[in-house]
Amino acid sequence: MSSSTPLQRPFAHSGGSGAMIRLALVNLVLSVVTLSLWRFWGKTRVRRLLWGGTSAWGDPVEYTGTGKELFIGFLLVLFLIYLPIVGGLAWAQVLLVAGNPLGGLVMSVLYLLTVLLVAVGLYRARRYQMSRTRWRGIRGGQTGSGWGYALRSLVMWIAVPLSLGWALPWGEMWLARYRFNNTTFGDRHFTCDASASGLYGRFFLAWISGLLFALVAAFLAWGAAEVARESGLSEARVGFLFTVTLAVVAVVVLALPWAWYRAGFYRNLAAGIRFEGSRFAADAGAWRLMRLVAGNMVISLFSLGILRPWASLRTFRYGCAIIGVEGEPDFAAVHRSDDAGPKTGEGLIAVLDGAGEF
Amino acid sequence: MEADRPGRFSDGRSAAMRKVVVRVLATGLEIRGADGFLVAVWKTGDLIADGDWPEKRGIRLRCASEPDARLAVEDAYVIREALPQPPAPPRRKRHALVLVCLLGAGVLVGLMLGLAPGSRLLAHLVPVGLERQWGQSIATGLEGQMKACEGRDGLRVLDALARRLAEPLPAERRQVNIHVLRSKDINALALPGGEIILFSGLLAKVEGPDELAGVLAHELTHIGQRHVTAAMIRALGVGVFATMITGDASGLVASGLGAALAGAYSREDESAADLGALSLLEAAGIGSDGLVQFFRRLETMEGRQGQVLAWLGTHPESGSRAAAVEARRRPEPHLPALSDTDWQAVKRVCSKPKP
Numbered sequence: 001m002s003s004s005t006p007l008q009r010p011f012a013h014s015g016g017s018g019a020m021i022r023l024a025l026v027n028l029v030l031s032v033v034t035l036s037l038w039r040f041w042g043k044t045r046v047r048r049l050l051w052g053g054t055s056a057w058g059d060p061v062e063y064t065g066t067g068k069e070l071f072i073g074f075l076l077v078l079f080l081i082y083l084p085i086v087g088g089l090a091w092a093q094v095l096l097v098a099g100n101p102l103g104g105l106v107m108s109v110l111y112l113l114t115v116l117l118v119a120v121g122l123y124r125a126r127r128y129q130m131s132r133t134r135w136r137g138i139r140g141g142q143t144g145s146g147w148g149y150a151l152r153s154l155v156m157w158i159a160v161p162l163s164l165g166w167a168l169p170w171g172e173m174w175l176a177r178y179r180f181n182n183t184t185f186g187d188r189h190f191t192c193d194a195s196a197s198g199l200y201g202r203f204f205l206a207w208i209s210g211l212l213f214a215l216v217a218a219f220l221a222w223g224a225a226e227v228a229r230e231s232g233l234s235e236a237r238v239g240f241l242f243t244v245t246l247a248v249v250a251v252v253v254l255a256l257p258w259a260w261y262r263a264g265f266y267r268n269l270a271a272g273i274r275f276e277g278s279r280f281a282a283d284a285g286a287w288r289l290m291r292l293v294a295g296n297m298v299i300s301l302f303s304l305g306i307l308r309p310w311a312s313l314r315t316f317r318y319g320c321a322i323i324g325v326e327g328e329p330d331f332a333a334v335h336r337s338d339d340a341g342p343k344t345g346e347g348l349i350a351v352l353d354g355a356g357e358f
Numbered sequence: 359m360e361a362d363r364p365g366r367f368s369d370g371r372s373a374a375m376r377k378v379v380v381r382v383l384a385t386g387l388e389i390r391g392a393d394g395f396l397v398a399v400w401k402t403g404d405l406i407a408d409g410d411w412p413e414k415r416g417i418r419l420r421c422a423s424e425p426d427a428r429l430a431v432e433d434a435y436v437i438r439e440a441l442p443q444p445p446a447p448p449r450r451k452r453h454a455l456v457l458v459c460l461l462g463a464g465v466l467v468g469l470m471l472g473l474a475p476g477s478r479l480l481a482h483l484v485p486v487g488l489e490r491q492w493g494q495s496i497a498t499g500l501e502g503q504m505k506a507c508e509g510r511d512g513l514r515v516l517d518a519l520a521r522r523l524a525e526p527l528p529a530e531r532r533q534v535n536i537h538v539l540r541s542k543d544i545n546a547l548a549l550p551g552g553e554i555i556l557f558s559g560l561l562a563k564v565e566g567p568d569e570l571a572g573v574l575a576h577e578l579t580h581i582g583q584r585h586v587t588a589a590m591i592r593a594l595g596v597g598v599f600a601t602m603i604t605g606d607a608s609g610l611v612a613s614g615l616g617a618a619l620a621g622a623y624s625r626e627d628e629s630a631a632d633l634g635a636l637s638l639l640e641a642a643g644i645g646s647d648g649l650v651q652f653f654r655r656l657e658t659m660e661g662r663q664g665q666v667l668a669w670l671g672t673h674p675e676s677g678s679r680a681a682a683v684e685a686r687r688r689p690e691p692h693l694p695a696l697s698d699t700d701w702q703a704v705k706r707v708c709s710k711p712k713p
Contacts, residue, residue, distance in 0.1 A: 137370035
C-alpha cells in the first residue's frame with residue numbers, strides 16, 4: 001500500500017479502572033490465603049481483563065493462557081534450573097571457604113548464567129504470551145531463540161558502559177528489531193527495519209541532561225553542606241530540603257529529555273514495523289509518556305505493587321490510543337499456524353525475576 | 359418470525375472477517391454471506407456464549423465443533439428469544455482456587471513436619487572434613503575480631519577436660535579445639551566441626567570446675583549432634599523454600615521467615631544439648647550438679663538489668679532448664695572435674711603472662 005493511505009486507529013480499549021482495581025484487591029486476599037501461590041491464577045485473570053478489553057478493527061483480543069500453565073512452568077524452572085543453580089552457588093561457596101580458586105570461577109560463571117537466563121526468560125515469556133493471544137480465532141506467536149536474544153542482550157550490556165551510554169539507542173533498537181522480526185500472527189511474520197539513526201539527536205539531549213543533572217546534584221550537595229555549616233540548621237532539615245530540590249531538578253532536567261528520547265524511540269520503532277502491507281505508527285509524545293510512566297510509578301510504589309495491574313491497564317490504554325496503522329493489512333491472506341506455542345509458560349522469568357509481570 | 363440478523367464472522371482458518379446474515383432455525387443458527395451463500399451451520403447444542411458486543415447491543419458466540427471460529431450478532435435479543443435454550447456460558451472453574459488453597463496448606467504442613475528431621479538428616483551427610491574446615495574459618499574470623507586469650511596452661515587444661523567429656527561421642531566428633539576470646543558476654547558457642555568458643559565473661563562467672571564442665575558438656579553435645587550445621591541447613595532451606603514459593607528473589611520474605619523460625623528450633627536444640635550434657639557428665643563421672651548450679655545462678659542474674667546473658671540465647675528460662683536437668687540426675691559418686699592447680703590455670707587463661 002502506498003504511503004498516502006490514511007492512518008487508522010484500529011485499536012481501542014474498553015477496560016475500566018474500577019474492575020481492575022477490584023480484581024487486584026481480590027487477588028491480594030487470595031494470595032495471602034494461599035501463601036502467594038494464587039499469583040499464577042491471579043495474573044491470568046488480570047491478563048484476561050487486559051487482553052479482553054482490547055479490540056482491533058472492531059474484534060476483541062483474547063487471552064487463552066491458564067494459571068495451571070504458569071504454575072507448571074514455574075515448578076519446572078524451580079526444580080530444573082533454580083535449585084541446581086542455588087546448589088552450584090553453595091558448592092562454589094564451600095570451595096571458596098576451602099581456599100580453592102575454582103570457587104570464584106564457578107561463582108562468576110553461575111552469576112553470568114543467571115543474568116543470561118533472565119534475558120532468555122524474558123524472551124520466552126513473550127513467546128508464551130504471544131502464543132496465548134488470539135484475535136478472530138487466530139493465534140499469535142514468536143520465533144527466534146531465547147539464547148540468541150540473551151547473547152545479543154549481553155553484547156548490549158557490555159557495549160553500553162564501554163561507550164559511556166552511546167550504544168544504548170542502537171542496542172535497544174537492535175533487540176526490539178529481533179523481537180518484532182520474530183513476532184508472528186497466524187502464519188505471517190511481522191517485519192521490522194527500524195533503526196536508531198534518527199534517534200541520536202534526542203539521545204544527545206538526554207545524555208547531556210544526565211551530565212547536567214550530575215553536575216547540579218554535586219553543586220547542590222556542596223551547597224547543602226555549606227548551608228548546614230553556616231546557618232546551623234539541623235542536618236535532617238537541610239537533608240530534606242536537598243532531597244526535595246534534587247527531585248524537582250530531576251523531573252525538570254532529567255525526566256523530560258529522557259521521555260522525549262523514549263517517545264522518539266517508540267515512534268521510530270513503530271514506523272519500522274510492517275504487517276502484510278501495512279505500516280504501523282505511534283503518536284508518542286514526551287509529555288504524555290512521562291505522565292503515564294510517572295503515574296504508573298506512583299501507583300505501583302504507593303500500593304506496594306498491589307495495584308500494578310491498574311498501571312498495566314493504563315499502559316494498554318495508552319498503547320491503544322497512540323498506535324496507528326496505515327491501511328488495513330490483508331487479513332484474508334493470514335492463515336492459522338500449526339505452531340501451538342510452548343506448553344507451559346514463563347517459568348524462568350517467574351523464578352528469576354519477580355518484576356516486570358502484568 | 360423475522361430472525362435474520364446482521365453479524366460478523368471469522369472462520370478461524372484465516373484472519374479475515376466477513377459480514378454475514380444470521381438466521382435462527384429450530385435446530386440452530388444458519389450463517390450466510392451477504393451474497394446468500396451458506397457459510398456455516400451451528401447447532402444449538404454446540405453454541406457457546408462468548409461475551410457481549412456492546413456497541414451493537416449484540417452478543418458474541420462460538421461453536422464447540424468449530425472452536426476457532428468467531429461470530430458476533432447484532433441486536434441479539436432476537437437470537438436470545440428464538441433459541442430453544444440459552445447458549446451455554448463458558449464454564450467458570452472454581453476448583454483451581456480450592457486446589458491452590460490446599461496446596462498452600464500442604465506446603466506449610468510439609469515444611470513444619472519435614473524441616474527439622476530433613477535438616478538433621480542432611481547435616482549428617484556433610485563430610486566431617488568440610489564441616490571442620492568451615493568451623494575453623496569461622497573461629498579464625500572471630501579471633502580476628504576479638505582478642506584470643508593465650509594462657510597456654512589454661513588452654514591445655516580445657517582441651518583435656520573437653521577430651522575427657524567427649525569420650526562417649528563418635529570418634530570423628532571427639533577432636534575438639536577450644537578457643538577463649540576476650541568478651542564481657544557470658545557466652546559459649548559451638549561451631550561446626552569441633553570448635554568451641556568460650557568468652558572470658560563466661561569463665562569469670564563460672565564458679566568451680568564442675569560448672570565449667572557442665573557448660574563444656576552442653577557445647578560438646580551441640581557438636582556431637584551437629585546442631586550448628588543442621589541449623590545452617592535449616593536456615594538455608596527455609597530461605598530457599600520461601601524464595602521458591604513466593605518467587606521473591608529479593609530475599610526479604612526469606613530472611614524474615616528464617617528469623618522467625620530460627621528461635622523456635624534453637625529452643626529444641628538447647629533442650630537436646632542439656633540432656634546430652636547430662637549423659638556426658640555422668641559418663642565422665644563428674645555429675646550434673648555443676649550444670650544445675652550454673653543454671654540456678656544465671657536464673658538469679660536474669661532479673662538484673664544490663665547483664666549480658668547470651669549463653670541463654672533464645673531460651674531464657676534457666677530455672678526450668680535446671681529443673682529438667684535435675685529431674686534426670688542420678689546420684690553417683692563424683693570425681694572432681696579438675697584439680698585445684700588446673701582450675702587456677704583456667705582462671706588465669708586470659709591474664710597477661712608474667713614476664
